[in-house]
Amino acid sequence: MKEEMTDRDQAIQKVRELIKGIDTAMLTTISSEGLVSRPMKTQEIEFDGDLWFVTMKDTGKFDEIRDNPSVNVSYAGQSYVSIRGSAECVEDLQKKKEYWNKAYEKLLHASYDDPNVVLIKVNAETAEYWESGSVIKSVKLLLHQLTGAGGDSKLNETVQLK
Numbered sequence: 001m002k003e004e005m006t007d008r009d010q011a012i013q014k015v016r017e018l019i020k021g022i023d024t025a026m027l028t029t030i031s032s033e034g035l036v037s038r039p040m041k042t043q044e045i046e047f048d049g050d051l052w053f054v055t056m057k058d059t060g061k062f063d064e065i066r067d068n069p070s071v072n073v074s075y076a077g078q079s080y081v082s083i084r085g086s087a088e089c090v091e092d093l094q095k096k097k098e099y100w101n102k103a104y105e106k107l108l109h110a111s112y113d114d115p116n117v118v119l120i121k122v123n124a125e126t127a128e129y130w131e132s133g134s135v136i137k138s139v140k141l142l143l144h145q146l147t148g149a150g151g152d153s154k155l156n157e158t159v160q161l162k
């Protein structure tokens with residue numbers, strides 16, 4: 001007997017398909033001056049409702065997440081995805097080893113067991129996405145931007161991930 005997928009399962013599957021193969025995401029945190037976005041390499045694991053990134057503790061994003069865990073992660077590729085969630089810093093040595101690769105050694109000048117290395121785990125709450133590739137959707141988007149008409153064209157969807 002085949003198990004029915006829940007709405008959450010379907011939403012996670014859809015987001016997984018849309019962000020698969022996009023190596024770099026923009027992580028937006030909240031600093032004392034306002035919003036700050038920076039490129040981050042997404043870990044090459046299948047999206048299950050959480051996103052993982054490697055960083056260092058001596059960075060602004062570490063302090064910003066500690067002070068305010070609300071974040072946004074955006075992806076741009078064949079489609080556009082904006083994921084809102086809550087971030088936490090994880091120091092689990094096994095997880096760091098699991099997500100580590102040689103490129104980080106050169107980029108961060110550290111190894112996975114360096115106490116300054118930390119993982120950022122984003123617990124995704126909602127995702128909004130725009131699927132591209134359709135000429136009709138592109139024309140409707142242009143029409144909507146120019147005239148405000150065609151607003152019901154369903155150019156984007158928002159899904160709950162929690």
